[in-house]
Amino acid sequence: MTRPLAIVCGSGTLPLEAAREAASRGRDPFLVGLVGSAGREIEAYPHLWVRLGEIGKLLGAVRARGVQEMAFLGAVTRPELGDLLPDWGAVVRAGEIAKLFRGGDDALLRGVAQLFEGEGFRIVGPRDFAPGLLAPRGEIVGPAPDEAALADISFGARLLTAMSPFDIGQGSVIADTRALAVEAAEGTDAMLARVVELRASGRVRLKGKAGVFVKAAKRGQDVRLDLPAVGPATIEAAKRAQLAGLAIAAGEVLIADRAAFTKAAEKAGLFVYGWSA
Amino acid sequence: MTRPLAIVCGSGTLPLEAAREAASRGRDPFLVGLVGSAGREIEAYPHLWVRLGEIGKLLGAVRARGVQEMAFLGAVTRPELGDLLPDWGAVVRAGEIAKLFRGGDDALLRGVAQLFEGEGFRIVGPRDFAPGLLAPRGEIVGPAPDEAALADISFGARLLTAMSPFDIGQGSVIADTRALAVEAAEGTDAMLARVVELRASGRVRLKGKAGVFVKAAKRGQDVRLDLPAVGPATIEAAKRAQLAGLAIAAGEVLIADRAAFTKAAEKAGLFVYGWSA
Secondary structure, three states, X not given: OOXXXXXXXXXXOHHHHHHHHXXXXXXXXXXXXXXXXXXXXXXXXXXXXXXXXXXXXXXXXXXXXXXXXXXXXXXXXXXXXXXXXXXXXXXXXXXXXXXXXXXXXXXXXHHHHHHHHHOOOEEOOHHHHOHHHEOOOEXXXXXXXXXXXXXXXXXXXXXXXXXHHHOOOOEEEEEOOXXXXXXXXXXXXXXXXXXXXXXXXXXXXXXXXXXXXXXXXXXXXXXXXXXXXXXXXXXXHHHHOOOOEEEEEOOOOEEOOHHHHHHHHHHHOOEEEEEOO | OOEEEEEEEOEOOHHHHHHHHHHHOOXXXXXXXXXXXXXXXXXXXXXXXXXXXXXXXXXXXHHHOOOOEEEEEOEOOOOOHHHOOOOHHHHOOHHHHHHHOOOOHHHHHHHHHHHHHHOOOEEOOHHHHOHHHEOOOEEEEOOOOOHHHHHHHHHHHHHHHHHHHHOOOOEEXXXXXXXXXXXXXXXXXXXXXXXXXXXXXXXXXXXXXOOEEEEOOOOOOOOOOOOOEEOHHHHHHHHHOOOOEEEEEOOOOEEOOHHHHHHHHHHHOOEEEEXXX
16 A cells, blocks of 8 residues: 655646655655646646645645645745635634744744644655655766865855854855855845856956855755755756856755756766765 | 054045044055056045055055055955066065965955065054044934844844854845845845845845845954945945845944935935944
8 A cells, every 4th residue: 555645846847756756666646736836747646736825725635635744845936925815724724824924934934844743744855755856975977076176065065054043055156265155035046147247247257167056955954845956957057157066965955857957967067066064 | 743654545435534534643644546446536645556466666665655554445356366467576475475366355365464564564454543434333323223123133143253254244134034145255235236136026025124234344354454344335225125224343344435324324214223243
């Protein structure tokens, strides 16, 4: 008998990839697509569409299927209270929901997890049911980082660790052991685009391929929820920024669309390295 | 007898303001304008123009005037070795100069200071000869920050402290105790412009005036050199980002063009507060 697993799906390819890996490990995925975020391809599996706030509908459907475990994958734009289309299930939990909207993204996600845990579900993450999506340790795509790149990786890893109590610190670009850019609310793509500008304007001067994009989950982060992810688009952005490579925290960063990601990195001559503290 | 003081001048109004305050305190300023950075107005005082790298010329002129103390004020774009127009004085110090070009801005500035200390000069900073340019403690421009703003200021101050060992961490924008933006190589103006975009795109949603720009010197920074500065343009940038106010570290941040700065903040309804850890 296969155990059912509900995956609440945001945007990107990861929800479906996670469903595939879970299925290949004998799980029975039930995909809950968030309207406006998840893609149609989730309909390849048993599924349900819900809008943000339709908590009663979601709970009813997953309980009817005997689901005891839930996971969350893919990106969702941080909602405002006004975005929610609350159903009765949300209304009766209004106090808890309002609390979610204070503080950083971590607080929001921890709150969402607690809300579902309060309803009796076990929250699981990709580590539990789709570990193949996580960055392994060491060289992921060659060439191996050279000594200068390893120094940048170490610098970036320490910087991200120092920032992690502040609910930021998932990404930084380091070159010559100097932080060129630090990611906050703008996200990885905008940060990497900033490095393109910094180099084009001459504000940062580097010759040829230089610098490393260092990425990690925040130290205190609930690894079941909202793990950072890289994918083919990250490689394109890193290539535009003329970086030497990507260093992603092993076991903490999801790689979306691995085959296309690897091919793009090889083509761009970028290394991808899985670092661990 | 007045003691001479050489002020090496980059761009902006601060070099001349510092010269004025130094003169009013009985010092005899000699302004060394960096070609391409300093403005013509330095010629109101005894002065010398030098290009980056003309170290022999600079040393000869200041020694001829009996200068024993040197200060550095105003912004200079981080140079490349190739930008230097070395004179004989630079050539004989080539080894030291090459070392300056590794590592972060702090390392560069410490290196410059050490180079001149090695030549027998005492390096002084605005605290020593123009303390009136530094942010005082408490309310600088009203209204007083409210409780939410004080929480943001405290959060930002702790974040900057955590980042300071990494030779970044001079600026951040905090709203609802969440870091919207962290400044690295792009500088304050670009960071504040990013907040304008984050709000316009809906990636960050805040109602009305919200958020505080928190600024400090880095903990390990040599306060004689490269203190962070705010001025009227900072107020304009903060206004465009619809912030509630600015919180600058008391005694650590220079305020350029104080009268225009105060007037602009009052007109924009922005508070300016001098925080201390």
